[in-house]
Each structure stands twice: as C-alpha cells, then as structure tokens.
Amino acid sequence: MVATLPPARLSRRTLLGAFAAVPLLSACGGSSGGDGKEMSFWNFYGPSDDQGPQSKWFVDVVDEWNKNNDVKVKLRYIPGKDYLNGTTLQTAFQSGQGPDIFLISPGDFLRYYNGNVLQDLGAALSPESKADYLPGLLEARSVDGKVYGLPMEIEPLAMYYSETAFEKAGLSEADLPKTWDETLAVAEKLTGKDRYGVMFETLPGYYQNFTWYPFLWQGDGTPIKDGKVAFDSPAAVQALKFWQDTIQNKVAPRKALGDGGGDVVSNLGSGAAAMQQSGIWAVADMRAKAKNFKYGVIPHPTPAGGKAATDLGGWAFVANSKGKNPEAAAKFIAWALGSTDAAGIERQRQWNTVVKTNVPPRKSVQAAADAKGAFDDGALKKFVSEIAPTGKPEPRFPPEVYQPIADAIQACQLNAADPGKAAADAAARIDTFLKTYQGAPIS
C-alpha cells in the first residue's frame, strides 16, 4: 500500500497529525520483507503511466537486475511534486523506514550525508567506471574521497529563444544577446501586449536558486569559499541587480505560466515569453509537446568582463546505509548506472539521449550517443559542445545556506530591495549558520 501525504492537500488536521502519524504512515509505505532479499527503490519516474518511456526505462532496468540477482529490487513511484516538496521521504527516514535505494538532488545530499544514511559506493565501483565519469561529477557527490552517489544525468541550463518572436519583432540571429545589457535591450524590443521579452524563474525555492547561480558565477562570485561565507560580493550584487532590472524594466513576467521557469512548452512555446532560461530537459519536452515550434538555444549572456557559466544539474542514485542490504543496494547502483560493459553503456545511452535529453555524465556514453547521432539536433549540439563545458556541478548547499540566498533573490527580483543590502543580509545569515555547522564540507 502506498501511503503518501500529497502536500497540496495537507490540512490542519494532517499537519498537526503529521508529527505523530509518521510511524503509522511510513509503516505502510516502508520497505516490505525484512530478510534483506528485497530492496525498495523510491523514485519519481516509475512505474507510472504518466511518465511513459522514462517509467519504462526504470522498470526495464529493475527487471533486468531481478532476472540475474538473488536480492531483488522493487520500485515505488512517488509523484515528482511530492518527492521534491512533499513529506514522504522525510517522514520515512524519520521513522527509520527509509527506502534502500532512492534519488537525491545535490541540495539534499548533505542533509542525508550528515544524517549518516548514505552508503559508501566505493567497494561496488570499478576504477574504470570511476574514471569514465566527467571531471567534478563524482567529487560533487563525495566526502573525503568516498563516493556516495552516482549521477544519472547532467542537466545544464541555457537560454531558449523563439525564432517566431524574433522575426515578428524584426530581429535576426545577429541580435541574439551576448551580454546582460544586450539582453535587457533586446527583451524590451520583444516585449509586447501578450508577450514578455525574457523570463527567469520567479517562484521561490531551491530550483530558483539553481537557475540563478550561473549569473553569480559569471562575475566570479560564490556563496561559500574555503568554508567561509563569501556571498557579500560585487558578483552577487550585480547578479541580483540583473534579475531585478528585468522586472523593473517590465520585460520579464512576475508569475510564469504552467510549471514556471522549467516549463518551456507553457511559456516560450505558448508565445508568452520570447526568451526563457531553462534546462536541457526542455528539448525533450518540446519534441513531445510542441514539435513544430521553432526555437534555438544560446549560452547565458554574460556581464561586462564576465565569463560564460552554467549550472550542471543532476539527480543521483544513492543507497541507504541503514537499509536492509546496503552492500547489495550499492552493487545495484554501480551496475545500473556505472557498468562499463556494452549493455551498461547502452542503458545509459538510452536514458540520457533516447527517453530523456541530458548530457551523459560518462565519456563512453557520450561517445556512444554521438556515434548514433544523438547530438545532431541543433539545440542538443549546442548544449553538449558549447554550453555544458562552461558548467559547474550544482552546488550542494543545505537549506540553511540556500534559504538566505533564496530570500535575497526574491527580495531583489520582486520587491525592489537594494541588492547590496540583500547580499549583506544573506551573508550574515549564512555566516551565523556556518559558525555552528559541523557536517561535511559545503561546496
């Protein structure tokens, strides 16, 4: 039985009840069987009718494993919204009923690592497999040289633009913005009665931060350097100001359509925005839902004197060190994502370039995908050859770090706050947290 608490329907009663009902709820959803012969794998892809080929990939991978192994894996689907913002995973871990294998985002990595529930995957990973990952990706999921998560994909961010909107405004490819100033100027020309010239995420939260970091990095800024706060910097101030300018100049929306910044189909695709920052996943979305829409992709515009930058998002498989069979769970993960044999590479190629559009995190998979012409599509080619190489892995900031930054972004973007003061306030809050923080290094 699946016992989820859909966050959107949380009532006063369930909220109050949530604290005590935790064991009850998770007892129903927890892993079944206690003999270490069956491991639960919680994810937001499958088995589910809505997720189509992506669900099928998960199901097939698990079937394949179960055919050849004694310790079986059992999938449990949790809808994405609940997985990301809901309570299912947290309440399960709180009551000691966490899944054996689950998906984790960089923003949650330290919380689970510091909670001592992540299993070291090292013993299950071959040296060839480790060497196959692109630089930095395993490091972002490691502590003291030990790997705790294997990335399943790389999702870089870029700017999408509508060719139709540009044509209508009498603009050509030569007008595609390369700098922040050009972006504001071009966006003004593209803004009309029914359309905004440019769009960034406006909903507060982890995802908004993720999309904003590239603009911070472009000016060489970073929230934390060598374990100390470094957020109160000219780079942060100018990046906050840039997003603020798009709203103050009335060339960007305060509230997006559909699912917001990550949803290109609903915004760029509907004509509501002429340029939109989003991730590589949107290529697959557009293929599926707006096949004939003409669009292109360009790298993030840069500030004067700044450098190109993007954020390499990506979820990872992790194993629960307090699960029923952590060693087998680690083996499953290493096999599913890290196998260097032909079948393993094919599995990864399927996930990254057939059922989804990602940049593959492994060199051998990139080569295999390239050989099959996966990146011949204009947008994907740009992502793989031009945009992803300028990227950094998504930072693994815990909530105490990303929340002050989120507040600074919101205050400047939507409430006309002074960027200098907002950056200083956020820095002070992060500093207070770091003074008492004792977990693994934050990067």
Next chain:
Amino acid sequence: MSRKRREALAAYAFLAPDTLGLLIFVALPMVLAFGVAFFKVDGFGNYQYVGLANYKLMAGDDQLLASLKVTAIYVVTFVPIAFVVSFALAMLVRNHFKGIGWVRSAFFLPNVVSLVVVGLIWQFLLVDKRGALSKLLAPLGLGDVSFLGTPSLALGTYVVISVWFLMGYQMLVFLAGLKDVPKDLEDAAEIDGASSWQRFRFVIWPLLRPTSFFVVVNSTIGAVTGLQAFDLVFVLTKGGPARATSTVVLYIYEQAFTFNNMGYAAALTTVVVAILVLCTGLMFGVTRGGRFDED
C-alpha cells in the same frame, strides 16, 4: 435494562467510532506534538532532549515574526470580508423565489472543488498579461498588473480567492441560523411599524448572534490553519513573492520538511494553537459565547 439506559448505551455506541477516531488521529498527535517540541529531532530518527530551547529559538526568529504578521493581516482582512459577503448572500437567498435552489447551489459550488484545482484555475485567470483579468483590465492601462507576483497584491489576491471559495459554506450556516428566527417576531415588529432596517437590526441580528459567533470563530481558525492558508499558498506562490504570502503554517511546514527541524516545527505548532485558543477564549469572553442578551 430500562429503555433510558438502552438509549444511553446506543448513543455511546454511535459516538464511539467518531470519538475514537478523534482521540487517535487528532488528540493524540496533538499531545505528542507537544512532547516533540522539547526535543531536537534531526529527521533521521534521533531525538535529543533540549528542554525549552526550541521555544527560546523563536525569540530571535525574524522570519517567524514576519510569517505571523502575514497570517495576522490575512485574518483581519479575510474574516470580516468573508463574514459580510456570506451574510449578505444569505439574506439575498433567504426568501423563496423561483430557481432559488440553483442560485444557492451556484454560490456553494466553489466549495466542492479541491482547493488545489481552485488555485490552478485562479492562476490561469490571473497570470501576467495573458490572464482573463489582465485582459479585462487592459483598457484601463492595468494589463500589466501581476496579482500573484507583486508582494503588495498577492496576499489581497488570496483574500479574494478564499472569500470566493468559502462564502457558499458560510452562507449555508447563516441560512440555517436565519431559519431559526421566528417569523412571528418579525411580523410583530412589522405591525409595530418597524422599518426593514429596524427589523434587521433589532430582531434578526440579535437572534443570529450564536450563528455569527460560530462563523467568526470558525473562519478565524480556518484563516490561520485551514486549507486556504496552506494549500493555496503551496500551489500558487510557495510563500512568495519575497515572502509576502509566507503564512505561519507554511513556515512550520518549511521548518519540518525542508529544514528537518521537526522539534522546532512542533514547538511552533503549539504556539500557534495557544494563540488560537487565546483568541477564541477572548471572543467567547467578549460575546459571552454568542449567547442571547437576556440569557
């Protein structure tokens, strides 16, 4: 067994399932939450007794203060507006006319839809530039107004949406109250020459005091902890823009499930409950429980 005893027994038997349910799923969790408030809970099954530390933490929590303020503003605008609107509706559909069933149903209809769906529909109506409302307002030069994306407007927008959502329910409560107002009293007042305003002011209004009291208490509690204070905000703005809609229940949720501070969240919950108990008690005191004057 005497008939009286048998009836009493039957009554208790009928009450038992509900009472048990309330005890197990409402009362017990509340008591446990109160207990959790004295612990630091890390989200991974570890509890550490910290005494009153969670309560002391609140003193320096600016964001808590800000979210309490958001909730307070919401309560003092939503409760009176919802009261007046639903009372006016009840008066409007009080007397029988052709098609009254339809009219009453129409007013009640929003209440049967899930608030999540309600939120998504309003988002559609209110979206920047392309929403139906923006189109309507465009001739006035207000086509660019972002109702959910502007900090000064977002909370007010929620008030409008939740009044629209809840007015049908409160209207029904008022209608039930109005039904209890004896017709002869009104007739007698009319014969004595009372104007329609006087009949309302001196006959209906005083007799409706218990109903009004119920509505005010109920909607105050709802405005602080109810669906509209969480579901709507969670679906539409996640507490933004710039924390303008970060209600206190949303803040508690964040503390529990984003920051994994279950103990602190539990402590916050007890404070909110205490504030509500105080407010309700105060209302009881001031209105003497909404009793009739002569009682």
